[in-house]
Amino acid sequence: MKKYSLLLAILCGAFLMGCNKDEKGKGQREGTISLLDGSIIINSHPNVKITTLNSFPEGVATGTSSTTGKMGVKATGDDDPSHLRANDYRFKRVADVSTLTIDGVVVQATHVKIADNYAFVSYNEKGDPHRGGVVVYKFTIHEGSLEDVSVDVEPITSIEMSNAELSALDYYDGKLYMTGASSDKNFGYYYRTDKFNYAFFMVMEITPSMNFKADPPLAIKKLSSFQGTSIRVHKGLVYITTGDGTNNTDGGLYIYDANNFTLVKSILGKEYVRSVDVDDSGIYMMQSEPARLTKFNLDGSGEELIYHQAGEAMQQNAKSEILAWDKYVFVAENESGMRMLLKDNGAVNASLDAPGEDPENEVTNSVCMNSDPKKDSNGKIVQSNLLFLANGEKGIYWYDVMQDSDGKDWIVSSEDNSILVGTGSANFITSRGNIVFVADGLGGLRVLYIGFNSGSKPPPHDGCKDFMGFLYNGNDPAALLPEGRSVFRADANPIIKQLFQQPSVEAAANTVLNYIEIVKETPLYITYILEYAGWSNALGYFEIPAEVARTDQAEFNYWNNTIKPDMYTVVNKVNVLKDKYIVFNNIKDINRGGTLVPGSTYQIGGDNKIFKPGTRVVLFMCPNGWSAQNNRVEVTFTTGTTKQIFFMHKGLNKSTNIPYAAAYGKFAGAQINTFYSADCNSIVLCIEDYHMQGTDVDFNDVILSVSDNLKNEKVTGFVAPKWAVGERIDDSGELVIIPTEDLFNK
Secondary structure (H helix, E strand, O other): OOOOOOOHHHHHHHHHHHHHOOOOOOOOOOOEEEEHHHHEEOOOOOOOOOOEEEEOOOOOOOOOOOEEEOOOOOOOOOOOOHHHOOOEEEEEEEEEOOOEOOOOOOEEEEEEEEEEEEEEEEEEEOOOOOOEEEEEEEEEEEEOOOOOOOEEEEEEEEEEEEEEEEEEEEEOOOEEEEEEEEEOOHHHOOOOOOOEEOEEEEEEEEEOOOOOOOOOOOEEOOOOOEEEEEEEEEOOEEEEEOOOOOOOOOOOEEEEEEEOOEEEEEOOOOEEEEEEEEEOEEEEEEEEEOOEEEEEEOOOOOOEEEEEEOOOOOOOOEOOOEEEEOOOOEEEEEEEEEEEEEEEEEOOOEEEEEOOOOOOOOOOOOEEEEEEEEEEEOOOOOEEEEEEEEEEOOOEEEEEEEOOOOOOOEEEEOOOOHHHHHHOOOOEEEEEOEEEEEEEEOEEEEEEEEOOOOOOOOOOHHHHHHHHHHHHHEEEOOOOOOOOOOOOOOOHHHHHHHHHOOOOHHHHHOOOOOOOOEOEEOOOEEEEEOOOOOOEEEEEEEEEEEOOOOOHHHHHHHHHHHHHOOOEEOOOOOEEEHHHHHHEOOOEHHOOOOOEEOOEEEOOOOOOEEEEEOOEEEEEOOOOOOEEEOOEEEEEOOOOOOOOOOOOHHHHHOOOOOHEEEEEEOOOOOEEEEEEEEEOOOEEEEOOOOOOOOOOOOOOEEEEEEEOOOOOOOOOOOOOEEEEEOOOOOOOOOOEEEHHHHOOOO
């Protein structure tokens, strides 16, 4: 990621004139215009290369944990919290743009501003000395199906500066407003023995065809401190922050008139200022080392520190963008992740952890929100609040900000919500409509198209909300699976006794599916219902083909000889589960530090996976398998309580010596119980993640459901368990057990 150039004084010092180019104004290239004695070169043929792409980068499960509190923004059109889910995004990489080359030196992309179908991109040299510029790109979308859509990206013009770099820019009313740093006197620099003030603010006029007007800048203003770090234009005023990298320079906030470029107000003496954003509610200024957020009135009065957190945003000289949106300010805090703060008082309403373990390169640099209408693959308009994070070498992550019926906002993740991992360093991200621009440092510029496989998937199992409330209701003893109450207790609900205890231990165990058997070609959908576990559990699956005999021994042999050798890789002597076997890498509710929301539904095996008749699908859990520290699912195949796979298939559990509930003398070998819910038209999985003597054995650590459709229709694609929880049959609303064959024959 880009660090601000704060050390030029060491290189130049009293030899300042040696830092300027001797050949300024000489040897002018064809198609260029020289301004300010050659300090600015307008180039009608920008030195960049466009690569047109047509690829779908594979999404990666981030495992990023989040916490969310009470919030309230405008609803997204779905007022039922059981339906809350992330949209079905699929990103298409349509173009890569090389970095800009100035004086034979490659400079990196730092900031992007989208205006209509144009993008202004700023560049600067990594490290010292100062060197940078701006390229204006035109992009044209050729729409069609998601597979056919394409985007042409064309460089229109550029400015190149051998002795000045740009960190940020904004476009407003035919003018481009820029801030950065320079050691050139043409940008206002002056040398003093006690201070090195490189920061400046510059304005250039843009023609209606989005070219730089061939005139000197409308304004160049000298600013204090090492670097101009951020700039915003709002309702006729320009707001600029300058960064203070040491204790002997004077950084802070400047406010200029956007039309006549006169200084309205300066608020200096603010150390480590990273960024600013402005909307009608006020000015928000972020400082680092540690993280701080200060709010001002639009005229710069009413200064109020609303957030101050020791130990956060401690990375020095780094890019840390903020975003004022609706009632919130999103703050990118580098190695500390992202904070979603209330504008009024700075209270933390949600946070996302840092994306990786490398505090230098795997950090959150930038945040943006796309609330624009977007088209799905069928041309239908999809409305969503799509939150993006630029996470350095971890690429970009995305989330939905969604609201439930209680007015509570959630940061909701898709199953695989990260791309561009390891392709560069995502420093800045911005998005409008269906387009995303990522300033990827020395990797240049990435252009993405936001697609949807089928828009926002409909919620599954519309008729089962009441049933799920009856299934689990905290420690309510009337619930089927109350918290902390063993399913083997004497006063258990008769339904639970039937499922777990009656008429005998053997018969009860036989009601549990070994697998989901496919009887006709079908997809399978899995829905998260609840999680009440202390551990971070992972869920996976594998398939047994039709030709394998339906015996425990034959199925164990297939798993042991064919599946097991392929299902993991060894990393530093640790077994790591391969992605293709993972359904959920971390089954954690959003209220408990995860990203899942009740009702979140995913297609097992991915969007195009169709299971063939005769296939048996075996689900398994790895208790405490998710390692947030290592960002992976870790497994073991020896005895133990954590990271030890257990299967819904009893035969596999016995064969692998899983620590099951033999000590109870009941239900041996099964930690995943199943039944068919007529109300939900799905198989319900009730999971105990630590099924040994001395635990609560309440089988509500994780509850999921599996269906072959997303409609309120009878299950036809797979075999249901022998026992089913039927419909409500009397005025008391009590549920009863009905044999599945009778249920289907009603």
